[in-house]
Amino acid sequence: MIKIKEAIIVEGRYDKIRLAALFDTAIIETGGFRIFKDDEKKTVIKKLAAAKGIVILTDSDGAGFVIRNFLKGIITDNSQLKQAYIPDIPGKEKRKSKPSKQGLLGVEGMTDEIITNAVLNSGAKVIGEEAAGSIGEITKTDFYEYGLTGSENSSALRKLLLQELGFPQYMTTNALLSAVNLIYNKSEFESILDKTKTASG
Secondary structure: OEEEOOEEEEOOHHHHHHHHOOEEOOEEEOOHHHHHHOHHHHHHHHHHHHHOOEEEEOOOOHHHHHHHHHHHHHOOOHHHEEEEOOOOOEOOOOOOOOOOOOOEOOHHHOOHHHHHHHHHHOOOOEOOHHHOOOOOOOOHHHHHHHOOOOOOOHHHHHHHHHHHHOOOOOOOHHHHHHHHHHHOOHHHHHHHHHHHHHHHO
């Protein structure tokens, strides 16, 4: 498995499963065109781009390029964004009853070698185990101990934290936990939380 600095953005959950077997990094699925109206996910992607950089890997058909261009449009700093492309290969995935509209294999139908080369050729930065930031180590128990859940003032503190992080105010606690684990390591998050608590008085 290859550890890279950037997060990878793909279209669907089967793409995510394929990529998760090859790359050790945050992988976000757009849910196809649902990303257009998903403000929560758009915010997470913007934050990931700023924190780690992102690699966009969509299908090579027209729909894939619509999603790719949309994502490119929401990232204000193009230096945070890398483009990975798969070739046009006719066919259909085994799980599908019929091929796509354009009759091309999507990301999930590509070989490991093609997917790996596409991501690495985008300029993604391969990192060593010792250089990797800790991802996914903030737990629900941590949230409780931080006072973000389970106390009288938890809701108010979460609102202040969401404001500090630039996340939507209606984000659920579970969504917040998932988002911060994708973007920050534990010490970074605790520093932001301390700043939030200090500012709140």
